[in-house]
Amino acid sequence: MDMGEPVKILDLATNLILLSGLRVGEDIKIEFVGTRPGEKLYEEVAAMEESTLPTSHEKIRVFGGSSGLPAFMMERLREVCASRDVGGLVLLFKELVPEYNPSVQILGKAFNRARVAVQSN
Numbered sequence: 001m002d003m004g005e006p007v008k009i010l011d012l013a014t015n016l017i018l019l020s021g022l023r024v025g026e027d028i029k030i031e032f033v034g035t036r037p038g039e040k041l042y043e044e045v046a047a048m049e050e051s052t053l054p055t056s057h058e059k060i061r062v063f064g065g066s067s068g069l070p071a072f073m074m075e076r077l078r079e080v081c082a083s084r085d086v087g088g089l090v091l092l093f094k095e096l097v098p099e100y101n102p103s104v105q106i107l108g109k110a111f112n113r114a115r116v117a118v119q120s121n
Helices: 009-019 071-082 086-096 104-120
Strands: 052-054 061-063
Touching (some): 071 086, 086 104
Antiparallel strands (some): 052 061
16 A cells, blocks of 8 residues: 655644644643554565555555465464463564564563573573
8 A cells, every 4th residue: 555655753743733723832742752562663564575466546555475374384383382482483483574573572571581491490
């Protein structure tokens, strides 16, 4: 889908406040609170390696990649999930989706579980 040019959220918020007849900073304060776990900093419609195909609408395209994971990958995913192996899951996600970047919280959980497992042996 053609989503147009990127929009700065600060500009969008400022315009909404002004169009509502209010004053930025006086009637409504804008706060920068940082990102939350899992929050995206930007939106990608498709990765560069993925192919899209045209539809009847000029601004809408459909994903033309494979329709699913091979059976052996699904089995690996099931095994990792069944064993509750957070580190293994992160590595498998990175293998399946090279653009995947786990959050600090996820990496912390994986590291802490691995450390506990080593200490208990």
